[in-house]
Amino acid sequence: MTSTAPTFKDVATRPRWIGVLALCILVAGVFALLGQWQIERAVEQGQSDQRDTETAVPLESVAEPVSTLTTEAGGRMVSFTGTWVADDFDTLAGRKQHDAVGTWVIGRALVEQPAGEPASLPVAIAWFADAGEAEALVDELRTADATQDLVARLMPTEAPTMGDLRGDTREAMSVAALINEWQEWNGLVYGSYAILDEPSAAASAALDGAGEPIVSAPPEVDAQLNVLNIFYAIEWIAFMLFAFYLWYRLVKDAHEREIEAVEDAQAEAAAAAAGSGESVRR
Incomplete structure (x- = not known):
């Protein structure tokens, strides 16, 4: 078989x-x-x-003095109470807005800390197309010393530009450079600066239509698949x-x-059958 x-x-x-x-x-x-x-x-x-950067949170909840700005805090709207230092209002040249180059009016706000002395925070207040008008506002602000509740967008400190390095203009919102110009600085400073959501009350009274609030867009994130x-x-x-x-x-x-x-078994069986038939015929 x-x-x-x-x-x-x-x-x-x-x-x-x-x-x-x-x-x-x-x-x-x-x-x-x-x-x-x-x-x-x-x-x-x-x-x-997807984080919500447009709802203001208390500054102390996302940033601390003498520390770098974290990814979570970068570009976020924050609220804080700041006391302006009258002698430290100044201007920054070469600031772009609406495809035009103008001047920022900046200041230094002292932010109270839960414990210890207040920390300094550089604040960008308003943008001017005309540098002379910005200087005029600075002169006016230097006569005021007020404490205000502010809302601003927290931004990372900038690196000095060639104009800053040459000393002929001041263009960068660089914390490291600003602390060398501040009066009676106590050593506590945020490693970032803030752009006011709208000019402060003191600045608004003096703008008289010449300056504009600084445009600060939400942070952009490059979304690419890995x-x-x-x-x-x-x-x-x-x-x-x-x-x-x-x-x-x-x-x-x-x-x-x-x-x-x-197949091998079938071949062997066929060979055996053939051998048996040959024997019978003999």
Whole structure:
């Protein structure tokens, strides 16, 4: 009696290969989870900054004196009570607004701390197209010394420009440069500056239509998918598919070996039958 060759299905449904398939499914599931995690990482890193920067929060809740500005605090609207230092109102040249170059009027506000002496915070007050009008406002503000509740956008300190370095103009809102000009500075300063949401009451009274509030836009965040994470996700998917291919290849090899064994057995049986027939004829 000659045995027939098994089909691929016959081999694949044997308990041994079903067990191997279950193991491959488990491994593929792990690879799929890793691929999903990489995709989620790519999407998460590619999402725009969703934090609310336009609702003012207390300054002390996001920033501290003598510390750098954090990502969380950068560009955020903050509220604080500041006392203007009359002698430290000044101007900054080369400030752009509405495609025009003008001058900022800036000041120094002392912000009370929960414990200890107040800390200095540079504040940008208003923008002027005409530098002379900005200087006139500075002269007027220097006669005032007021404490006010202010709302402003917190910005990182700027690096000095070539004009600052040469000493012929002052252009950068650089905390490091400003502290060298301040009167009776106590050593406590924020590592950032603030742009007023609108000119302070003292400045508004003196603007008389000549100056403008400084335009401060919410921070922009580059939202791009992380290509490296996407590549890793594709790799994990490829590993997942390879796990199933490996099972298929193992079953197919076993199937082919069994077919070869059956064919060899049939060939041997045919040869034996032929040998027996030859003996009978003799």
